[in-house]
Amino acid sequence: MSVRIPVIENILNANDRLAHENRQKLDMAGIFSINLMASPGAGKTSLIELTLRHFAEHYRIAVIDGDIASSIDADRAAAAGAIAVQVNTGGECHMDAVMLQNALETLDLAEIDLLIVENVGNLICPASFQLGTHRSVLIASIPEGDDKPYKYPPMYRGVEALVLNKIDLLPYIKFDLDYFRRGVEALNPGLVTFPLSCTTQDGLDAWLEWVRGGVELARHG
Ligand code: MG
Numbered sequence: 001m002s003v004r005i006p007v008i009e010n011i012l013n014a015n016d017r018l019a020h021e022n023r024q025k026l027d028m029a030g031i032f033s034i035n036l037m038a039s040p041g042a043g044k045t046s047l048i049e050l051t052l053r054h055f056a057e058h059y060r061i062a063v064i065d066g067d068i069a070s071s072i073d074a075d076r077a078a079a080a081g082a083i084a085v086q087v088n089t090g091g092e093c094h095m096d097a098v099m100l101q102n103a104l105e106t107l108d109l110a111e112i113d114l115l116i117v118e119n120v121g122n123l124i125c126p127a128s129f130q131l132g133t134h135r136s137v138l139i140a141s142i143p144e145g146d147d148k149p150y151k152y153p154p155m156y157r158g159v160e161a162l163v164l165n166k167i168d169l170l171p172y173i174k175f176d177l178d179y180f181r182r183g184v185e186a187l188n189p190g191l192v193t194f195p196l197s198c199t200t201q202d203g204l205d206a207w208l209e210w211v212r213g214g215v216e217l218a219r220h221g
């Protein structure tokens with residue numbers, strides 16, 4: 001009965017140790033790194049593309065794309081100007097610190113200012129696996145519904161910023177913003193939130209400014 005719990009704890013501890021090593025490498029290289037998580041279709045790749053287009057002339061950006069299969073998202077990131085690395089997770093529904101460590105080894109970290117990890121699209125376990133990145137960011141989107149904080153509390157607890165994408169769809173979809181915000185606030189009080197639309201680009205500037213602040217701090221800190 002009691003055997004399985006210690007085994008799981010040991011796996012997580014090993015992951016946390018590697019995550020710590022990853023963080024040290026990123027810190028030494030002066031890189032600001034983001035772990036981007038969301039359900040499939042929330043707009044991770046679209047937000048990455050817009051972020052790349054905005055900063056392409058100012059920063060050197062790498063994107064590590066975790067997917068169960070395919071390199072569609074990494075191809076899109078490369079097309080938008082990033083150094084893109086595809087990680088096929090071999091069926092795993094999340095990225096872990098080993099996968100990030102292996103991906104980092106393929107990059108010249110001294111040549112990178114900003115690293116964006118696009119985690120596997122999944123609202124259940126990615127938040128449980130530390131990667132060593134500086135900030136965990138969750139993208140929620142209007143079509144997913146206003147009840148997601150109540151249904152997936154660990155995802156909302158485990159992040160340092162929240163993007164609420166597809167706000168251009170608010171007139172067409174039943175989504176109670178107050179109900180959503182109350183759910184978020186109960187789990188993660190004061191969580192910095194960016195309501196935006198990748199389609200119309202409304203609200204995008206606040207997100208870009210937040211990213212820019214992180215990169216500047218990592219460069220000069
Ligand atoms: Mg994607």
Ligand code: ZN
Pocket residue numbers: 092093094125126
């Ligand atoms: Zn998983």
